[in-house]
Amino acid sequence: MNGALSWLAHPEALLPLGLAWLCLAAGLALAHRRGERGLAALIGGNPGRADRSIRDLLVLGALGLVTIAWLGPTLGHRTTRVPASGLDVVLLLDVSRSMEAPDVAPDRMARARRLARGVLARLGEGDRAALAVFAGRGELLTPLTADKGALAEMLPALDTELLRDTGSRGAAGLLAVLPAFDRSGLRPRLLLVVSDGEVGVIPAAVRERMVEAELRVVTALLGTERGSRLPDHGRYLRDREGREVVSQREVGRFAELVEATGGRIFLADEWGEIDFSALIGEVRRDAVPDAEGMIERRVPVPWFGLPAALALVLLALEAWPAAWLRRRHPGARPRRGVVPSGLATRVGARAALVTLGAGLAIVPLSSRTEPDLRETLEARLAAEGPDAGLLIALGVARVRAGASQEAEHAFRAAAMTARRPELAALAWFDLGVLALESGRLEEARDAFFDATTASGGDRSLDREVKFNLEWTLAALRSRENPPSPPPPSSSEREEEPKESREPADGDPEAAEPEPSPEMRTGEEAREREGPTGAPDADAETPPPTLDAEKAEQWLENLDDDVRSALETRFEKDPVRRDGPRW
Incomplete structure (x- = not known):
């Protein structure tokens, strides 16, 4: 699987991005x-899906190409010169049970720690290092760091009891170190394996992973060819058949891996010594700069530009039908000329400005009868899919046929699907006109506001929208605040017949004589004073009067909290939300 995806810079992202693409497609x-169901409900018929499948495929294909570009496809490799910035090296130590063999004094594990300490001491100032171990499984102990001293302090803790699984699987250790390296960086990458070679089989897939990561593998093999028995609590370790276990150094396990990655194998002598200078030279081989401070690096050649360009082409093709429609009918501009019956009585002398968007140039209305026109437009919508111009023409045809409700559906569908702002403005404008015709002032106001926001630069239509909106707002204000009737004049009150003011017979209240001015004055005083001459409890007590000095002191001590005052006011007197809905 990884070999098949070696042309991707980030094959690990293929699965999540592929799932995301499938979710987007669904x-x-x-x-x-x-949308098809909602549009069918609006226009009262099948909206059609002739080119929808093609458009969907184009959009999904563009998303797929963008996904491929995101994965970082590469096309081979090239050699380039970059400034020398150091080396990234991971020291992978074998901590399996076979490293306890004493064929090199004191044992192989002690020699491995000593070798790792010497390598860390000889690394350059800009080099970074990390530690990893393997036995039955692999573990990356530290990330890459420039603090080689801290890594050296960790070495005494590395022994054969570090991992519970005391087997020896070198492939697990090789896979464990891969996350430590930054594949997008230009620093040379090296893996130094310190082992006795008894690591089991290294599969070809693991070798391919090392090659893909551009990781050069150098191995230092400890032990001897004759091998040694393994101590086990004062005795020697035996197998299941009771025979003593003898551990020998093996060279062939790493041979193919080292050759595939361009590395080298170093063998220890019978005393456990390795040509240390040659080892350090091989480790830092790719990080040695030339006279100009540059090094040569083999880097992949990206070609994400090709799928990205193809994605743009597919998106352009997806938008092509609408562009082709505009070029085919360059005169497709909204024209006005149909006034709904009864509307002139509402808007007065300037009612001619309140008009419906009549035929578009793409649909010659005057050459067809109304039933034929409606059928023709509905058939074109079913065949070509939603089109704002056709929907507006269908709405006008339905208005002429007296189907105002169906006309509103068509105009609303046109406003929702219009790609050109002038068509959207015209559709909202026609919706407002129909709402005015039926007396729905609030809906008309909202539609005219939407037409204003969607204006496409048609000054004539903008003027009509503005006039209708102003008229609608004025009508709403007059309906909410009707004028009160004027009070009767004094001459009308004098001309009122006396008999109308005379009390009727049998009316006890009317039989009472009208009190004299003196009586009215006394009664008013008693009403103000309340019973027994006391002040009325319900009467409002006038506030105390402060002189200028006290008033100034009171104002200085007043704590002005504007925010709290505003919040309190809004709680008591909330702002009305009866305005237009945008």
């Missing part, structure tokens, strides 16, 4: 299905 299909 969401797009579901959105189109719901």
